[in-house]
Amino acid sequence: MSTATVPSKTPPVARVITTKPRFSDKVFRAVVTTGGLSSLVILAVIAFFLVYNGFGVFKSEGLSFFTGFEWVDAQPDAGTAASYGIGAMLYGTLLTGFLAVLFGVPIAVGAALFLSYYAPEWLKKPMVIVVDVMAAIPSIVYGLWGYFVFMPHAEYWAKLIHKYLGFIPFFDMPANAFSRSPFIAGLVLAIMIIPIVTSVSREVFAQTPLDRIQAAYALGATKWSMIKAVVFPYGAGGVVGGAMLGLGRALGETVAVYTVLNLVYDIRIEVLLSAGGNVASMIVNKFGEADAPELKALMAAGFVLFLVTLIVNFIANIIINRTARKG
Amino acid sequence: MTQVISQVSPQKPWRPKLKNLLPEVLGALFTAVSTLLIVAVTPLKGKLGFAIVLIIMSIVVSSLVSGIRRDKKAALNSTTTVLVYIASAFVIIPLFSILYEIFRLGIGGLSFGIFTKDMSLTSSDSPLTEGGLLHALIGTLYVVVLASILSTPVGILASLYIVEVKGRFAGLVRFFIQAMSGIPSIVAGLFIYAIWMINMGNSYNAVAGAGALAILMIPTVARTSEEVLKLIPPDLREAGLALGATQWRTVAMIIIPAAKSGLVTAVILGIARVAGETAPLLLTIGGADAINLNPFSGNSSAMPYYVWKNYSLGNPESISRAWLGVLVLMIVVFIFFSLARFFGRSKGVKK
Amino acid sequence: MTSNDDSRANGEESMKTAKAQVAKASGKVSPSSLADVAANRLQSQTANTVGSTGLEARSIHAWFGKKHVLEDISLDFYTGTVTALIGPSGCGKSTFIRILNRMHEFIPTASLAGEVFLDGKDVYEPGVDVTKIRLRIGMVFQKPNPFPSMTIKENVLSGLKLAQLKMNNQEELLESCLRRAGLWDEVKDRLDEYGGALSGGQQQRLCIARSLAVNPQVLLMDEPCSALDPGSTLRIEETIRELSSSMSIVIVTHNMQQAARVSDYTGFFLSDGGPGRLVEVGSTSQIFSNPKEQRTEDYVSGRFG
Numbered sequence: 001m002s003t004a005t006v007p008s009k010t011p012p013v014a015r016v017i018t019t020k021p022r023f024s025d026k027v028f029r030a031v032v033t034t035g036g037l038s039s040l041v042i043l044a045v046i047a048f049f050l051v052y053n054g055f056g057v058f059k060s061e062g063l064s065f066f067t068g069f070e071w072v073d074a075q076p077d078a079g080t081a082a083s084y085g086i087g088a089m090l091y092g093t094l095l096t097g098f099l100a101v102l103f104g105v106p107i108a109v110g111a112a113l114f115l116s117y118y119a120p121e122w123l124k125k126p127m128v129i130v131v132d133v134m135a136a137i138p139s140i141v142y143g144l145w146g147y148f149v150f151m152p153h154a155e156y157w158a159k160l161i162h163k164y165l166g167f168i169p170f171f172d173m174p175a176n177a178f179s180r181s182p183f184i185a186g187l188v189l190a191i192m193i194i195p196i197v198t199s200v201s202r203e204v205f206a207q208t209p210l211d212r213i214q215a216a217y218a219l220g221a222t223k224w225s226m227i228k229a230v231v232f233p234y235g236a237g238g239v240v241g242g243a244m245l246g247l248g249r250a251l252g253e254t255v256a257v258y259t260v261l262n263l264v265y266d267i268r269i270e271v272l273l274s275a276g277g278n279v280a281s282m283i284v285n286k287f288g289e290a291d292a293p294e295l296k297a298l299m300a301a302g303f304v305l306f307l308v309t310l311i312v313n314f315i316a317n318i319i320i321n322r323t324a325r326k327g
Numbered sequence: 328m329t330q331v332i333s334q335v336s337p338q339k340p341w342r343p344k345l346k347n348l349l350p351e352v353l354g355a356l357f358t359a360v361s362t363l364l365i366v367a368v369t370p371l372k373g374k375l376g377f378a379i380v381l382i383i384m385s386i387v388v389s390s391l392v393s394g395i396r397r398d399k400k401a402a403l404n405s406t407t408t409v410l411v412y413i414a415s416a417f418v419i420i421p422l423f424s425i426l427y428e429i430f431r432l433g434i435g436g437l438s439f440g441i442f443t444k445d446m447s448l449t450s451s452d453s454p455l456t457e458g459g460l461l462h463a464l465i466g467t468l469y470v471v472v473l474a475s476i477l478s479t480p481v482g483i484l485a486s487l488y489i490v491e492v493k494g495r496f497a498g499l500v501r502f503f504i505q506a507m508s509g510i511p512s513i514v515a516g517l518f519i520y521a522i523w524m525i526n527m528g529n530s531y532n533a534v535a536g537a538g539a540l541a542i543l544m545i546p547t548v549a550r551t552s553e554e555v556l557k558l559i560p561p562d563l564r565e566a567g568l569a570l571g572a573t574q575w576r577t578v579a580m581i582i583i584p585a586a587k588s589g590l591v592t593a594v595i596l597g598i599a600r601v602a603g604e605t606a607p608l609l610l611t612i613g614g615a616d617a618i619n620l621n622p623f624s625g626n627s628s629a630m631p632y633y634v635w636k637n638y639s640l641g642n643p644e645s646i647s648r649a650w651l652g653v654l655v656l657m658i659v660v661f662i663f664f665s666l667a668r669f670f671g672r673s674k675g676v677k678k
Numbered sequence: 679m680t681s682n683d684d685s686r687a688n689g690e691e692s693m694k695t696a697k698a699q700v701a702k703a704s705g706k707v708s709p710s711s712l713a714d715v716a717a718n719r720l721q722s723q724t725a726n727t728v729g730s731t732g733l734e735a736r737s738i739h740a741w742f743g744k745k746h747v748l749e750d751i752s753l754d755f756y757t758g759t760v761t762a763l764i765g766p767s768g769c770g771k772s773t774f775i776r777i778l779n780r781m782h783e784f785i786p787t788a789s790l791a792g793e794v795f796l797d798g799k800d801v802y803e804p805g806v807d808v809t810k811i812r813l814r815i816g817m818v819f820q821k822p823n824p825f826p827s828m829t830i831k832e833n834v835l836s837g838l839k840l841a842q843l844k845m846n847n848q849e850e851l852l853e854s855c856l857r858r859a860g861l862w863d864e865v866k867d868r869l870d871e872y873g874g875a876l877s878g879g880q881q882q883r884l885c886i887a888r889s890l891a892v893n894p895q896v897l898l899m900d901e902p903c904s905a906l907d908p909g910s911t912l913r914i915e916e917t918i919r920e921l922s923s924s925m926s927i928v929i930v931t932h933n934m935q936q937a938a939r940v941s942d943y944t945g946f947f948l949s950d951g952g953p954g955r956l957v958e959v960g961s962t963s964q965i966f967s968n969p970k971e972q973r974t975e976d977y978v979s980g981r982f983g
Contacts, residue, residue: 021573021574022573022575024573024575024576025573025574025575027575028573028574028575028578029492029494029574031484032484032487032491032492032494033488033494033496034484035480035481035484035485035487035488036484036485036487036488036489036492036494036496036497036500037496037500038481038484038485039481039485039503039504039507039545039546039549040496040499040500040503042507042542042545043503043507043510045518045522046510046514046515046518046542049518049521049522049526050514050517050518052526053521053525106414107414107417107418108414108418109414110410110411110413110414110415110417111414111415111417111418113411113414114411114412114415118408118411119415121786127415130418130419131418132664133422133661133664134418134421134422136599136600136660136661136664137422137425137603137657138602138603138604138605138631138656138657138660139512139603139604139605139606140603140605140631140634140635140653140656141653141656142425144634144638144649144650144653145424145425145428145429147638148428148432149424149425149428150421150424156375157375160375191421198418209823211819211821211823212823212825212826214781214784214819214823215817215823215825215885215888216825216836216840217781217784218779218812218816218817218819218889219812219813219816219836219837219840219841219888219889219892220809220810220811220812220813220837220840220841220892221809221840221841222400222403222404222809222840223404223407223408224400224403224404224407224408225400225403225404225839225841225842226840227407229825229828229836229839229840230825233825233826233827233828234827245509248509249509251511252510252511252512252513252514253511254511254512254513254605254606255605255606255609255635259638280511280513283513283517284513284606284609284610287609287610295525298517299517299521302513302514302517302518305511305513305514306510306511306514309509309510309511309514310506310509310510312509313505313506313508313509314502314506317502317505317506321502335737335739335750335791335792336791337739337741337790337791338790338791339783339788339789340790340802340803341783341802341808343804344804347804397807398807398842399842400809400841400842401807401809403842
């Protein structure tokens with residue numbers, strides 16, 4: 001045997017391991033870090049330039065930019081000043097986004113459950129392709145389809161809802177105009193957000209630990225009672241996060257909403273009426289013949305939209321990441 | 328004691344057999360017949376009435392069948408099963424409607440001629456045999472290629488930063504790239520308009536459109552590349568470093584070649600994501616009816632712009648042109664998606 | 679079963695049993711519903727030698743895809759006894775017990791032949807409500823798997839909720855299940871904490887209590903102690919001995935000492951590259967002291983496996 005170790009008086013100090021990177025590695029790291037941080041830079045630059053160009057409007061309009069219902073240019077002949085307020089558009093954006101989540105999320109969660117637990121093996125792959133293809137369809141296509149194909153059906157449904165549920169204020173109709181309503185825009189947006197909500201939900205459902213699922217079945221659970229007891233508690237956060245991602249998409253959607261929503265600078269609760277608002281569509285609508293002051297106002301509106309969607313996305317991703325880590 | 332008496336064959340006794348499905352088959356039949364009867368007798372009419380009655384009847388009948396045969400929990404299980412199937416049908420129906428309508432409304436205008444002509448000499452209400460969309464295809468080609476050139480380095484560097492360098496801000500970068508994928512496309516267009524036109528004094532051109540699309544493409548490229556790089560086995564990395572290679576050489580000569588097809592997939596997926604984007608192009612490329620071969624100067628068109636413009640013109644011929652444009656646009660998008668899937672698959676096989 | 683002589687003749691074994699019975703008599707049993715459990719225990723003690731079978735497997739074969747993994751297994755399980763299934767890994771023990779409560783069918787490629795009778799009725803008969811079968815044949819898994827989103831109390835009662843059974847006198851049931859699983863004293867003051875906060879051994883006993891709440895006839899245990907430390911293992915073994923009076927317990931184990939400590943009967947599974955077979959089955963004392971087959975002797979004496 002070799003020598004026994006002599007107990008040292010001082011406890012061992014961990015050595016600090018340092019490496020002196022080669023020059024090429026220093027360059028490499030610098031380049032990659034620059035590229036990596038560019039996403040932060042881009043977001044910051046977007047925010048800066050929108051604010052920079054829209055700042056004058058924020059200053060002159062103040063809080064009424066968010067609450068005002070009017071969007072009128074200055075009329076030098078009539079001597080009236082310009083007035084820019086996106087209150088109605090902001091309200092309309094939130095309303096259609098809410099309707100999209102209301103209609104879309106239950107269907108998307110159902111489809112995710114179908115893919116995870118109900119579909120026979122042979123049907124899973126085609127169904128995944130269906131969802132992928134839906135995600136791949138450009139929004140202009142949804143817009144055209146929504147306007148020419150879907151709207152006639154949806155108008156008919158809206159008429160039925162009004163006929164039987166018209167006593168509820170939301171379904172009241174001050175005028176006989178059912179086309180291009182928040183209801184229809186909400187339905188089209190619902191179809192558009194189904195793919196992302198489905199795939200996020202499916203991902204979190206897939207992380208449900210198998211041994212917990214088996215434990216539930218071994219206790220005599222049916223498929224549904226297993227899902228209620230095991231899958232939903234695990235995946236609830238992810239489903240909420242997915243729904244918020246979907247909401248973010250719905251809030252920022254432009255051309256698909258433009259075709260199926262009639263922009264009216266007013267706040268109305270009647271969802272079946274052909275009068276709604278949407279910040280993104282308004283930007284496209286006003287952009288064509290905007291003069292310089294109005295362009296600044298559009299930049300300001302764009303900044304508000306950017307901020308709202310960014311916050312919704314931040315929250316959604318925090319929720320999803322937390323759920324994913326737990327699983 | 329372990330002697331095989333006769334040849335046994337594997338069975339799956341838990342699979343329902345036809346004769347045991349009798350209650351289900353009868354239930355389905357009853358659902359169908361009663362739905363037809365109800366629609367015939369009551370004032371409920373049309374496809375909508377039929378669909379609603381069918382949904383309600385299938386829920387009622389299925390839960391009754393299981394409730395009577397088994398118990399309450401079986402009834403609830405059947406009800407939810409029917410609901411899940413209905414939800415899936417609601418996902419499939421719009422897609423098939425969209426694809427069917429694109430084909431039905433777009434196929435009429437499809438001819439060889441549209442790929443050889445532009446709209447410079449054709450008025451919008453002339454028949455579809457006149458004019459074409461070559462200018463839009465060329466515009467889309469320019470915009471998409473330039474967007475890829477702008478976004479690919481940034482996207483792949485970002486993924487390298489997260490996976491290979493694992494820098495101090497890796498988590499932050501990852502988080503911001505996730506958030507970036509939620510930027511509304513119109514905001515990207517507005518931003519480019521602000522910086523490129525208002526503040527730098529340029530006018531509409533294809534490069535501006537490419538800049539807007541690049542912003543939308545970066546997150547897709549970065550996130551897909553990240554997934555791809557994560558699939559590279561760590562021992563490959565260590566093998567390179569253990570041979571005394573620098574990190575730079577390891578990445579350039581081992582990691583990137585190993586991930587090549589995956590990175591190509593990432594770029595193609597990014598292209599597929601932005602090729603159909605409309606809103607940012609409305610603010611940046613200006614639109615044109617003639618072919619513009621110079622992406623750095625002069626108004627340009629693109630496929631989504633072509634569709635938008637013809638939809639906006641609103642006469643029957645131009646709307647047919649819009650559907651034709653949608654059909655061609657969808658073909659372009661699906662070619663890219665098929666390419667992405669193809670490259671993605673070959674990567675899977677190699678692994 | 680080929681041999682039915684009472685295993686309790688063995689010295690060490692009878693000591694353990696005696697201890698367990700003393701523990702029972704000295705008030706470890708809850709006052710209410712466990713009175714009849716104790717009576718059951720006495721009954722089954724005597725019925726034991728006669729051999730009342732609750733669960734019978736008849737010529738079970740199993741496949742995964744084309745691979746034949748179990749060949750012609752016939753085994754009876756007697757109420758009031760513990761049956762241990764031993765054998766090297768990969769010989770199909772776990773597959774076999776998963777066939778008993780129809781968990782086998784969750785693997786898409788799985789198939790089987792043969793019958794499993796529960797009280798004389800084939801559980802694979804078409805039209806049988808599989809959830810009812812699993813209610814009567816409980817299962818404890820290799821890794822403790824309490825539901826993390828539920829409290830200790832909710833975990834124990836989860837079986838009732840999952841099966842939508844009526845729940846009167848919850849508190850009483852909760853206490854009796856936790857007592858029978860040997861966990862009551864450790865958790866009685868924190869029933870509203872989450873199950874994940876317990877130690878591994880406690881979690882496994884919580885899973886046992888969860889299985890007991892739906893009052894199964896048979897309890898299947900798939901290497902219940904393999905993820906646990908020796909102390910927790912001993913606690914679970916005590917629990918198994920105490921539970922065996924009222925039900926039939928089937929335990930898969932790699933640990934031969936454990937089989938010897940807890941079981942009345944032992945079955946030895948072996949695969950020689952092909953499908954797993956039941957080499958020998960008999961009373962535990964006979965298998966360990968006087969096996970009929972050479973291969974059994976080789977295995978229990980540690981010459982392979």
